[in-house]
Amino acid sequence: MPEEEKTIKDFEQLTGLLKKKEICKRTVVVWPEEDHTQEAILQATHEGFISPILVCSERTKKIFADREALQAVTAENPEEASRIAVKIIREQKADIIMKGFVNTDVLLRAILDKEHGILPRGAVLTHITVTKIPEYPKLLFFTDAAVIPYPTEEQRKAQIKYVIDFCHAFNIDCPKISLIHCSEKVDVKHFPYTDSYNKIKKETESGLFGKCVVDGPLDLKTSCSTEAMKIKNICSPINGEADALIFPDIEAGNLFYKTITLFSHAETAAVLQGTLAPVVLSSRGDTIKSKFYSLALASLISK
Template structure:
């Protein structure tokens, strides 16, 4: 499989599979979510179970075009809608879970329910984003910008595993994973940089398989070879990172928002850890970003 390097290639790849993935959406009555769902229906990559207020959902023009690919379940209470969506995923009735305008806490409560949720025991919940930047020749994945405030060593290792699995599904045989810091120096003042040393040692010992992991590195050195050359830094990442692992949620989230705003990057993102991909967009995400997240989920579902 040739690596998928942009969102147009991703859509084309999914269309060539001639298989619509089943997506259950909680409270999808907002214009951006409507756009994403309509786009996925038009592109032929998904079918939908819509859970929420049917009086709002049934007025969507695009949904009326595809009655065979859209089913509506009327539940006005957001908590009840979230629980029903999680039940459908848990029982194998859908491949992907998607958040509409329901509060994130409501949906996470259902996902994380110890008896009826969809996060297996021992798995961590984290967020993996991907972006297409006009000035970068391929997708750039990064974690975690939304869930884990300050990852422990074990959580970082799990985040890396999720990223590796996703990269493989995008045709990246040897992912280059950069452990991000504000400098290339290891210091006890920054405990995460000590974790990075342990992770690099694990990678060099073959713990992660066919992958390149290095750090600490800053973002520019990770993604621009000339920057490393100027600094005299020899890294196997070689300015060609596929994945950036951020030290904490503040840095990851700031990067996410800044690149989207100032570099006009196209974004997608999923929750990792549950038994099915979870599309959990921000309220400010565009309809296009939500569609790209659906496409990302369609490629990775069944392997989350």
């Protein structure tokens, strides 16, 4: 097997792959008026996998004037910066859009604008994270920690499709996708989506998502620990080695994100999918590293 087809197992291998493939994506950054975003951009530019276009204040433009690798467009405020950045994506002058010191609401309004936005009609906007948890031997993808409160069956299927695309980009040949629930029982009365999980499984078997394994309802332990699976006497093709977790709702997804970053020393990268270009939507609490990794993820998966 040629080296570039090896499965990516951590973030170092991800940036290594970007370098090897000589990937460099044009990245428009909305209002990068704070240190963490600036630092992540500079690092990613230095690594060579992005070429940034800042939509920033006059002051920030001046600060970076001596850096040849950085293009800058000035805007008066975050609202204008959001509109300009979205326009740049529509005109295909950039491949990735990254949020800086802007309220998420403001940027999302520009992204979702029916006339001038970048979400195609009928596309499902969702949030996908990939994490390296020290206690887990591989990367783990999950959705949705930030956008869809209670996914419908159609939205869930879109989430699965995106996640499978991501897994393929990471050279995971046959991704194992776990549909998460608090137990392994289908319970139509209290948890109608467990029934929907069943339908999705059947559609998977008839080839809807291509080469992959989808199973559920499964709980986190059964999904991510072969030992736990055996103790519970469960038999699943996931075999405690899930590549991706589809969470039942945003409370579960968001809590998982925050628990592993706060209590499990997890490293994370995250983007929005569904838009014309991946959106790096890190929040103020995220580390420079997390923003840097998110840029790396976006670079790999942007078309």
